Amino acid sequence: MLTSRLRALLLPLALISGAASSHAQARPIVLVYHQVGAGSGASLGIAPQALRQRVETLRRLGYRFVTSSEAARAAPQEKVAVIQFDDGFESVYRLAFPVLRDLGVPGTAYVIWSRLDQPGSLSRAQVRELRAAGWEIGTHSHRHAALADLAPAGLRRELSVPDGEAARCVAYPLNRHDARVRRAAMAQGLSCGVAGGPPALGRPDPLALPAPAITPWDDTLLPLRARWGLDARAPLLLAGVTEPVLDTLLDQGAGEAPAVEPPLTWNPAHYELLGNGLISVAWRGERETRLAWREGRWSLNAAARRGVGHLDGAYTGGSVAFNVAPITLAAGWDGSGPLLGGAVSLGGYGEVWGRASRLGGAWTWGAGATLIPADYVQLSAAHGASGTQLGLRAALPWQDGEGRPLRLGGGYRWGEGAGPFAELEYRVGSYSLTAEVSGAGRFGVKFTSVW
Known part of the structure; x- marks a missing residue:
């Protein structure tokens, strides 16, 4: 029998992978x-x-x-x-x-x-x-x-x-x-x-x-x-689809890892700030993978965490979202049961979002916001059972004609990974690499591809 975490990924990832290998x-x-x-x-x-x-x-x-x-x-x-x-x-x-x-x-x-x-x-x-x-x-x-x-x-x-x-x-x-x-x-x-x-x-x-x-x-x-319809992202897309599934199968063979909260900043109703798609993989004391794919007013979203905390906890979740501006509603499944989400756009300045899922037999929730108050400036906030995070990111006025590829960011976390953190991101076209160092003594990197 498939585990509930594997089922959580099957629908969105099967549809996403179908794009890379469509006949x-x-x-x-x-x-x-x-x-x-x-x-x-x-x-x-x-x-x-x-x-x-x-x-x-x-x-x-x-x-x-x-x-x-x-x-x-x-x-x-x-x-x-x-x-x-x-x-x-x-x-x-x-x-x-x-x-x-x-x-x-x-x-x-x-x-x-x-x-x-x-x-x-x-x-x-x-x-x-x-x-x-x-x-x-x-x-x-x-x-x-x-x-x-x-x-x-x-x-x-x-x-x-x-x-x-x-x-x-x-x-x-x-x-x-x-x-x-x-x-x-x-x-x-x-x-x-x-x-x-x-x-x-x-x-x-x-x-x-x-x-x-x-x-x-x-x-x-x-x-x-x-x-x-293949392009240079096909290997990335294939890896992003199969890696969480393989992780889940390996978890099943080694015994179930303890279920943990979704990623603090993950929005299962991701649409307002989404292009046609996104793949990201991060390593910072744990491994986190996110996928998103947009089709018209629909979006498919998936997230996976592995190696969380001293118990090596794991999370896998997937959702399908539908947008009727300014509202996006999402429903899906994660390792513990049903997953619900929603987001409201803020008149072109960003969005606020929320999600609810079950963990340990009880409902748990998370919420956040992303604001773009001025060009090349982004404010973010997220709160859930595992903690709270506030962040600020700004692009340096360098290579203005290339979209200001160098960005600095930072903020503070309470709860899981508590302490200040700082980020340095560099973009090459639609690809980016981000390095993070935190007061909790963690160093992390994240690779992202958008289109």
Whole structure:
């Protein structure tokens, strides 16, 4: 018989893993590049001849090439492909435009408006010529900000399109977005967005189209990527799905570990601050894994803890949540029984959330809040039976055009792991690595991937 902890993961993780190995064709397929003629593979660059080969490969597979907004409106059975260029480099006009014009393929260029007419970037005259040739010009924000880290005023500023320009779609810088960002995009008149990441299980959200990351081996692997929708996160997704399940099976073989509280800051109604998905693994005296996957108004959430305290306690829980703005409600199962959760958005400034589950035959609860009162500043609080935590995180004003990748944080915990703590986080695109040191004498690291 399966343990209750294993059952807690089966529903959400089976659905999540199905996305990584779906037999359905990935439609639409979006190929995202930056520079042309400089670098290749994981550097997000492509040579003109490789671009030609990839277009011809997809055509042989029956794909029709369209722009981003056309892909967002395409019928589910259509096999459409998008050639997308982010950042607005001048090499797109000089090297990619002639190749695609010769092939009769429209491209979509997402420009950073503050960089137009700068050395190495597209000029306004070149943008007009691309539009006249059937290309779509979208927005990549005003300054290439990390949109999910901005307060409402910052979102309006970054998503606005300059006078005299027009855009239907946004490519979210660094693949970072959430429900607040998607609503702000709609409020600015944008009807589609590209979010990166593996394909959706069902019909893609027009405001968060998947765009699997390119690889250095796409000249060979592109037919497989087109069929299965795999991207560079596929190994991470597979590991994130199977690791908690294997842990639970090993626990079963070694005897049940004592059940403990859910992770203090885990929100089973995770939606308001979620993009299309998230994987995180943390080690700080225990091991903690979290998974989230969004499909339209639905989200799937799972969390697991192992090696908690001197008794080596364990927790496994999973939930399904549904959003009817501004409220998200969740229900699921954990190692001790039913799991309930809920969250309320705070007008674009974050959310408050709560959960209830059974532990030791009695109901226990937890609650918390995440606030974004100003651009690149985040306040958090969480409280449960195991303790209380207050935290503050802020991004340093360094590499502003790359979303301020260096962040400092800290706070205080009462109860489990009591004492002050400090964090240092560094981001590379949609991946981040966080180191933590606490007054309780613990050192921890956390790896996170979002899309």
